[in-house]
Amino acid sequence: MADQRIYSAQPVFPLAPTKLSSTQHASLDSGKSNVFGNILNGQIAGVKFSQHALARLQSRQIQLSTADLHKLNTAVEKAEQKGAKESLLLLNNMAFVVSVKNKTVITAMDGASMKENVFTNIDSAMILE
Template identity: 30%
Template sequence: MIDKTQLGIGKANRNLNTAASPVKTISSQQLSFKAVLDEQLKNESNQLQMSKHAKDRIAQRGIDVDQDLMSSLNYAADIARSKGARDIVMIGKDAAFVVNIPNSVIVTAVSSDELKDNIFTNIDSAVLI
């Protein structure tokens, strides 16, 4: 017959290590999940979005908005934001964009053909892109 004490059945195993293991601490060089998440949310919230009106104007006026142009617009918006701008016009070679900086929204777009007869009002800054 098998002795249950040899198998460790029926008695607590005396060989268990009951000492608590040390808690891992995050060094100053490691980022916490919250810090990484907050940074991502901050970056995403600063990315420009297009209003419905701007999307309609871009489509109507045949303005080509590619990834390079959006990168330029986002970069210009970041600079304007750092300078305290609120409502700006970004003027490029093919189009101009009116942007509300606090809300990170492209409000409208004007093609280069229409720029010469257009007046932009309620703008506190202009950026050439």
């Protein structure tokens, strides 16, 4: 029987992250319309969003502005200073469960999804204005 394995002489490396151009920076400031796309493309510094959180943002049609992202980043920094590990962040009738250590949003909920929901595996909560 012949050897049917495939050999590659050169290793395959992931693409290097791209830097934002001035036009991309301008699009970040344009409001809610491009924020989800930029989150999806990993182009916003600060907290990251897990694939699960991205799916929840999209399915629940949660819109985040750059100001909202700034508030989330600030809250994660404060939670980290207090020694939190997993935090519930409440912002504008939305809830985010965040891994503070990894600076990653684990899941996101809108007001309707929060009702009668039990949040587990968190050690802190913050209400953001």
